Amino acid sequence: MSIEKFSVEKVLSVHRWAHNLFSFTMTRPAHFKFTAGQFARIGLMVGDELVVRAYSVVSSPFDETLEFFSIVVPDGAFTSNLQHLKVGDELYLEKISYGYLTLARYQQPLPQDLWLLATGTGLAPFLSMLQDFETWNKYQQINLVYSVRTASELAYVDRIQEIAKLFGEGHSGFRFIPIITRDPNAALHDRLPVLIANGELEKAAGSELSPASSHVMLCGNPQMVEDTKEALKQRGLTMNRRGEGNIAVENYW
Numbered sequence: 275m276s277i278e279k280f281s282v283e284k285v286l287s288v289h290r291w292a293h294n295l296f297s298f299t300m301t302r303p304a305h306f307k308f309t310a311g312q313f314a315r316i317g318l319m320v321g322d323e324l325v326v327r328a329y330s331v332v333s334s335p336f337d338e339t340l341e342f343f344s345i346v347v348p349d350g351a352f353t354s355n356l357q358h359l360k361v362g363d364e365l366y367l368e369k370i371s372y373g374y375l376t377l378a379r380y381q382q383p384l385p386q387d388l389w390l391l392a393t394g395t396g397l398a399p400f401l402s403m404l405q406d407f408e409t410w411n412k413y414q415q416i417n418l419v420y421s422v423r424t425a426s427e428l429a430y431v432d433r434i435q436e437i438a439k440l441f442g443e444g445h446s447g448f449r450f451i452p453i454i455t456r457d458p459n460a461a462l463h464d465r466l467p468v469l470i471a472n473g474e475l476e477k478a479a480g481s482e483l484s485p486a487s488s489h490v491m492l493c494g495n496p497q498m499v500e501d502t503k504e505a506l507k508q509r510g511l512t513m514n515r516r517g518e519g520n521i522a523v524e525n526y527w
């Protein structure tokens with residue numbers, strides 16, 4: 275990998291949510307442009323090798339710094355090292371951003387209701403979208419659905435409320451719907467495809483998944499993405515291709 279493709283950035287803050295989850299911010303070079311929903315490629319020197327991984331940007335395209343939300347995979351080549359990150363450390367950032375999980379991809383149906391369905395760190399691109407006023411101006415109803423295994427993995431809950439207050443002021447159609455799959459006492463604890471098939475997700479959102487009006491984005495665990503896609507297709511929703519259709523997805527592995 276050619277090192278000239280990267281700039282060297284400084285870590286500004288690190289926040290630990292759980293033993294296997296943390297967020298960090300770093301300096302943003304002026305040349306690094308992105309649209310809400312896109313991902314960066316971040317590099318870390320491990321010995322004398324540059325290890326690079328894709329990371330969705332959490333921050334808004336208008337922020338002066340870059341924020342990311344990371345899993346720790348115990349034997350992962352990248353995150354087993356990244357988990358020790360400290361303020362002042364250096365990270366490599368590829369100069370360009372990537373990805374098509376952006377609202378600009380939707381032409382038909384016209385924007386009306388937006389469903390953002392995440393597992394775990396798949397929340398990241400949706401936090402960026404929600405920190406863009408354009409998202410709130412475009413959609414009458416926005417449902418952020420965030421599925422985790424245990425309550426301790428529910429990161430960003432206070433930030434989500436703050437973002438909704440700040441960016442969604444005067445907007446009456448926002449619902450935040452957490453799902454905790456290993457807690458039978460949680461209001462919603464089934465997997466997303468089940469909650470779609472049995473109508474519980476729509477009940478919690480107070481709105482319908484509709485081929486005529488819904489834009490649905492899925493991000494995170496590939497098995498969740500695949501199974502949820504199928505559940506949505508059963509309801510008549512279609513994959514978004516060349517601007518048309520309801521469903522857009524991003525797999526993290």
Ligand SMILES: Cc1cc2nc3c(=O)[nH]c(=O)nc-3n(C[C@H](O)[C@H](O)[C@H](O)COP(=O)(O)OP(=O)(O)OC[C@H]3O[C@@H](n4cnc5c(N)ncnc54)[C@H](O)[C@@H]3O)c2cc1C
Binds near residue numbers: 373395
């Ligand atoms: C487009 C894109 C955007 C991504 N954005 C993010 C992000 O914002 N935050 C983030 O933490 N990761 C993200 N990832 C995953 C990330 O690139 C790495 O896979 C992750 O950092 C683990 O790297 P690793 O080398 O430690 O393990 P890897 O060798 O890359 O992965 C090992 C295994 O760990 C599991 N795994 C990998 N990533 C995750 C994850 N995020 N959550 C749960 N299990 C996982 C999978 O089972 C995978 O097979 C993204 C991936 C893609 C393709």
